[in-house]
Amino acid sequence: MIRLEKRPEPSRLWTATTPLLAVALTMIVGGLLFAVLGADPFEAIRTIFWDPLFHPQFAAYSRPQLLVKAGPLILIAIGLSIGFKAGIWNIGAEGQYIIGAVCGAGVGLAFYPSENVLIFPLMIVAGALGGWAWAMIPAVLKTKFGTNEILVSLMLVYVAQNVLIAMSTGLLRNPEGMGFPGSRNFKQWDAVHNAEIVANTGMHWGVVAAFIAVIAAYVLMSRHIQGFNIRLSGEAPRAARFAGVSPARIVFLCLGLAGALAGMAGLFEVTGPAGQLTDKFNAGYGFTAIIVAFLGRLHPVGILLAGLLMALTYIGGELAQLMLGLPGAAIQLFQGMLLFFLLATDVFTNYRLRFGAGAAA
Amino acid sequence: MDFGSINPALLIASIMISATPILLAAIGEMVVEKAGVLNLGVEGMMITGAVVGFAVAVTLTSPGFGFVAAAFAGAALSLVFALLTQFLLSNQVATGLGLTLAGLGLSSLIGKPYEGMKSPPMPKLDIPVLSDLPIVGRMLFSHDAMVYVSLLLVVAVWAFLKYTRAGLILRAVGESHDSAHALGYKVIPIRIAAILFGGACAGMGGAYLSLVRVPQWTEGMTAGAGWIALAIVVFASWRAGRVAVGAYLFGGVTVLQLNLQAAGANVPVSLLSASPYIITILVLVIISARGVHGAPASLGRSFHATH
Amino acid sequence: MKRRTLLASAALALSLGTGAFAQDPEVTAGFIYIGPPGDGGWTYEHDQARQKMEAHFDGRVKTIYQENVPESADAERAITQMALSGADIIFTTSFGYMDPTLAVAEKFPNVKFEHATGYKRADNVSTYSARFYEGRAIQGHIAGSMTKTNKIGYIASVPIPEVIRGINSAYIHAKKVNPDVEFSIIWLYTWFDPAKEADAARALIENGADVVLQHTDSTAPQAAAKEAGNVITFGQASDMAEYAPMPRVSSIIDDWAPYYIDRVQAVLDGTWESTDTWDGIGAGMVGIGDITDAVPEDVKAEALELKDKIASGEYHPFTGPINKQDGSVWLAEGETAPDGDLLGMNFYVEGLTAEVPN
Known part of the structure; x- marks a missing residue:
């Protein structure tokens, strides 16, 4: 009989090796899936994991694109991970991301067509505030009435989506857009265009913000007293209360931070890669970021790597569709498997396998 | 404006059809949550049920077998969730999201050959006497069997949780898995059973979409119904009867909105589409403010027996 | 490259x-x-x-x-x-x-x-x-001739000029053959959501429509109409022939093949140039699917005649006199709509009772 025995401390060895193990398992099972679909499994795996980085024809373009795709995921996931550490389950980042984009874009468009350099910073602030405010709804309800933040934040995603539809087909619609939904194109408005800082690197301000967030989160969680309080609240809520940590403050801090980062990510996306506020610009980043946060084991550096890995499977998956004719659905399933294997192997980090009937502990 | 063209009997009949898939999924998810498990993969299980149910119904030209197969397919997918969260102690939120991702991918792979096909018609029950009643007959008693199955399921779940010993144990496991374990109940097998039941219900809900409500198979056809089911459970504050009310309310808002437009009203579509979610949040606030935390206390937490 | x-x-x-x-x-x-x-x-x-x-x-x-x-x-x-x-x-x-x-x-x-x-x-x-609106004219003609309840349901997707054009074109031609005709329009704000489309079709039918036109892409409304019985529909974008002869009595088919062949040929020949193409029935880009026997002989003959006239350019579906919904004159007697007006169309024509959503 096999039993699990809790380790006193999470194993460092396993923390580092389980992601590799999971990727290896995904490659094997995913390879089988691709073989069943009639593709050469080795070719498919190489296309997904290798070609975006090193293919002579694509890599020059797709390497920077990894940053473009990973940037918002990392930025949102960093915010979420801090809350998750504290046991605050904000799964409505998608909504905060949308509202951030709507608010930021709305503030910017109010100044159209001014080329004042202050507009873009103002939009970033508005985006962050928008996301923050949207996250404050579950925070206030949780602290005031004890409502469950998982459910409130999730419900608010759907409210946000309807706000987005109303805005992109109504108030913020491009008046010169021939009646089609969607705002003005921010890429054609220099003052607010979140362009690449250095050409062909994929580095736009959102990616910079993501890197800063990684570092700041690392410092916060490992060096700062608030980081300690956050972790304590998650791991031992009662001890935290005895230590004088106000649970309400932690809730406001964690949800507010996650909301502000998600809102900023939304603003960077509409003024940069997406270029336009449309009813479909969001593309599920807020949900994918939850996966990224867990893949990264809620650790800032882990999230950085997980965001890049996730971006790799997206872009590699697109190349596999294009070059091997693999259906997009197969890629989706492949990503699902990757997540499952990561979660499954995670058990070894915190638990030891024991064989045999064993004496009671 | 003239709303005279809206026929209340037909409206209610339509609402019943539109509510059934989310009702089935929600009642299953409620049992899962009552056992202390949060499975966010309802959408993935629904769409898997939709495609498998459709495929089997078309192949065997029998919608009945389709529903049975859909229940098994939903349960099979939920088994992945059960293994990960119950044995390997993975995080339930992340695993549930992964389940949705995998389910969406899997279903479109399975469904490719069935695109553009038509499902065998689901017979409407013709209940003697009742179906022939004026108005009420058309409104309530001329549906297909699954509408009544879903309502019976609600009653069954209610009775199970309230009156049976097994139901009591299931609730105990959801409230405090440690105490339940200390009392000698097998927390993990009980939770797995609940998860499988939830999967089967979600699968049938999906099949109702592909076999009755639409009826055809198209990629991504659940279009968020699984998430609505999750909302309904919350809205219902984990009570079976209110799940039915919630499902009919959610279904009702959708259908009513379309009917108002059809009758010529100029309705704010976005506002109406968002309203069920806003109402759910309000309900959540009200039940929380009353101090009655409807949510099972162990919801979403992993259980590991230390001794 | x-x-x-x-x-x-x-x-x-x-x-x-x-x-x-x-x-x-x-x-x-x-x-x-x-x-x-x-x-x-x-x-x-x-x-x-x-x-x-x-x-x-x-x-x-x-x-x-x-x-x-x-x-x-x-x-x-x-x-x-x-x-x-x-x-x-x-x-x-x-x-x-x-x-x-x-x-x-x-x-x-x-x-x-x-x-x-x-x-x-x-x-x-x-x-x-x-020019899908050319096909809409023929649909409108058949719909107006065949409706018994004088109520025609229209499942609209997103309020953009193309969709509004379709509604206007169908309405004008339905009204021509049946002055009592009324349009019920449902906006779904999506191009593709089978469950919503099916619900919308049911809502229209329950409100008395016996013709359902759709500007969304799935066949779900066809299935809903079939279930209801005495309702007719038209295939949208593709023929949707699996629902013929009833409820689908005809269809508008997007036939892109001639255009694609033409353009790729130009690349092969090295003669490709940037162009703006807006073709209709005449050029074969808009096809009218087989009109089934559910349509009375005389209506079918009229519809085919209308199709030929549009194809040859003899008739433009937007020919004056046409007033805007507010009663102001859009096209004078005999005047045909300029493409610019059609491309940016954001108003209903006179007689439609609903409002264009904004």
Whole structure:
């Protein structure tokens, strides 16, 4: 009989090796899936994991694109991970991301067509505030009435989506857009265009913000007293209360931070890669970021790597569709498997396998 | 404006059809949550049920077998969730999201050959006497069997949780898995059973979409119904009867909105589409403010027996 | 741009299985799809046309495609990757790809781009669209002639000029044959959501409509109408013939194949130029699906006559006198609508009772 025995401390060895193990398992099972679909499994795996980085024809373009795709995921996931550490389950980042984009874009468009350099910073602030405010709804309800933040934040995603539809087909619609939904194109408005800082690197301000967030989160969680309080609240809520940590403050801090980062990510996306506020610009980043946060084991550096890995499977998956004719659905399933294997192997980090009937502990 | 063209009997009949898939999924998810498990993969299980149910119904030209197969397919997918969260102690939120991702991918792979096909018609029950009643007959008693199955399921779940010993144990496991374990109940097998039941219900809900409500198979056809089911459970504050009310309310808002437009009203579509979610949040606030935390206390937490 | 052969070998031979080794393809044509080819409507027809075009060139042209490309930042990347993979001409088949297509086109001056339903062009970007409203006129005629309840339901997607044009065209021609006709319009704010489309069809039918027109892409409304019985529908984007002869009595078919063949031929010949194409029934871009026997002989004959007149250019579906909804004059007696008015159409014509949502 096999039993699990809790380790006193999470194993460092396993923390580092389980992601590799999971990727290896995904490659094997995913390879089988691709073989069943009639593709050469080795070719498919190489296309997904290798070609975006090193293919002579694509890599020059797709390497920077990894940053473009990973940037918002990392930025949102960093915010979420801090809350998750504290046991605050904000799964409505998608909504905060949308509202951030709507608010930021709305503030910017109010100044159209001014080329004042202050507009873009103002939009970033508005985006962050928008996301923050949207996250404050579950925070206030949780602290005031004890409502469950998982459910409130999730419900608010759907409210946000309807706000987005109303805005992109109504108030913020491009008046010169021939009646089609969607705002003005921010890429054609220099003052607010979140362009690449250095050409062909994929580095736009959102990616910079993501890197800063990684570092700041690392410092916060490992060096700062608030980081300690956050972790304590998650791991031992009662001890935290005895230590004088106000649970309400932690809730406001964690949800507010996650909301502000998600809102900023939304603003960077509409003024940069997406270029336009449309009813479909969001593309599920807020949900994918939850996966990224867990893949990264809620650790800032882990999230950085997980965001890049996730971006790799997206872009590699697109190349596999294009070059091997693999259906997009197969890629989706492949990503699902990757997540499952990561979660499954995670058990070894915190638990030891024991064989045999064993004496009671 | 003239709303005279809206026929209340037909409206209610339509609402019943539109509510059934989310009702089935929600009642299953409620049992899962009552056992202390949060499975966010309802959408993935629904769409898997939709495609498998459709495929089997078309192949065997029998919608009945389709529903049975859909229940098994939903349960099979939920088994992945059960293994990960119950044995390997993975995080339930992340695993549930992964389940949705995998389910969406899997279903479109399975469904490719069935695109553009038509499902065998689901017979409407013709209940003697009742179906022939004026108005009420058309409104309530001329549906297909699954509408009544879903309502019976609600009653069954209610009775199970309230009156049976097994139901009591299931609730105990959801409230405090440690105490339940200390009392000698097998927390993990009980939770797995609940998860499988939830999967089967979600699968049938999906099949109702592909076999009755639409009826055809198209990629991504659940279009968020699984998430609505999750909302309904919350809205219902984990009570079976209110799940039915919630499902009919959610279904009702959708259908009513379309009917108002059809009758010529100029309705704010976005506002109406968002309203069920806003109402759910309000309900959540009200039940929380009353101090009655409807949510099972162990919801979403992993259980590991230390001794 | 020069195509490298690295990919062409193993990877691409696997992809969509053309005549593989018969001869090396001279041109690669790429397609970006908004939905899955199995949607039975919009993307389905683009994919059919892609296959017909490939078959037409018999090994000289290879096609590649990417499905389910969202109209987000992902679109620009998908188009760029397709250009990088060596496509010589890329068809982007949804309105939301407009700005991404232009952005990519700027970076790949030697690749030709064809954007469907948009209005922005460049030296290497053409636009193409179909005059669906011509087909709507014929639908309106049949609908107005056949309705017994005088109520026609219309499932509309998103309030853009193309959809409003369709409503107006159908209404004008229904009204011509049946002055008592009324339109009920439901806006779904989506092009493709089978469950919602089915619910909308049911709502219209329950409110007394016995004709349901749709400007959304799935066959769900057809299924709902079939279930209801005495309701007629029309296939949208594709023929939807599996629902003939009832409820589907005819259809508007987007036939992109002649255009795709034409454009790819131009690439082969080296004569491709940026153009703006807006073709209708006459050029074969808009097809009218078989009118079934459910339609009375005389109505069918009139409908076919109308079709011929539109095809030959003898008749324009928007010919005055036509007033706007507020009663102001839009087109005077005998005047036909200029394309500019049609492209930006944001108003209903006189007689429609609903309001255009904003």
